[in-house]
Amino acid sequence: MDAVLDNHWLLGNPDWWNLKDELPPDIRNGELTPNSNWATSTPRLGNHGWMRQRMKPLAYKLLFPLAWAPFFLILTVIPLVFSGETPNDQLISFIFFSISWILVIYPLFVSRELQLSHINSIYKLPIDWNLLFIGIAIFPIHILVDPRFGWISYFFLCAAMFRSIRLIQNMMLIPPSRFVLPIEIKNWNSGDLNNSWSIKSNKWNIGPIAHYKCMDGYLTLSGIRRSKVNFLSIAFVHKSGFIQDPFFKREKEDLMLINILQKPPIIMGNSWSKKFLITSEEE
Structure with missing residues (x-):
């Protein structure tokens, strides 16, 4: 605080x-x-x-990273669309994916800790964990089975991002x-x-x-x-x-x-x- x-x-x-x-x-x-x-x-x-x-209103710590998170999620798909243009397409894509969700989860977790609410579970955060985990689970299939599964995974990851931002916005309506x-x-x-x-x-x-x-x-x-x-x-x-x-x-x-x-x-x-x-x- x-x-x-x-x-x-x-x-x-x-x-x-x-x-x-x-x-x-x-x-x-x-x-x-x-x-x-x-x-x-x-x-x-x-x-x-x-x-x-x-x-202190949560907007100070959350709005800036939340504004950038979708941008890095969009970058996630670019190395896969323009395959072979980077030294390691899958690694670059994974880095962008990680940054996008770190920008959502880490500020949320820190902001909650500063409030001393004594709830520490990361899974209580206003994140759509179900959609996120489905997207993560499908992602390796596009490597092992069929590249088209990558787009299915990306759809779930985008849906998880959209839903999570809505959940965060609703939570922030009450100061x-x-x-x-x-x-x-x-x-x-x-x-x-x-x-x-x-x-x-x-x-x-x-x-x-x-x-x-x-x-x-x-x-x-x-x-x-x-x-x-x-x-x-x-x-x-x-x-x-x-x-x-x-x-x-x-x-x-x-x-x-x-x-x-x-x-x-x-x-x-x-x-x-x-x-x-x-x-x-x-x-």
């Missing part, structure tokens, strides 16, 4: 949205405010309650944010959660504490520490492992998520430290 100043930690770094002389707004397009059961605030309005903490509350860690008891939660730790700790299964992922409660202040964090973790804002407009409603978010976890929060808040002088 990219480092930001404490007073930018909640609203986000203005540079992320090309805001030159102003701070980000309390509510951005698509962001929702929790219902009245939640005691919420913003860095501008008060010093008590849950606050949204925005993370990475979570709601955080400063607490006294001795006051936290996971036993106060209802039976719908899967508890990983009865006491507060840095990392996952409990999670609740939803349609497209799960809601997670975690402990985090920032500038020697302990927080309880609540975030939605997409099935791909990427963190998403739990209170955000979704094209498809997740009724399980809506239900569990009707009430917040039962705990009294501390007052917010001034270093995280926005003063009138900073506006």
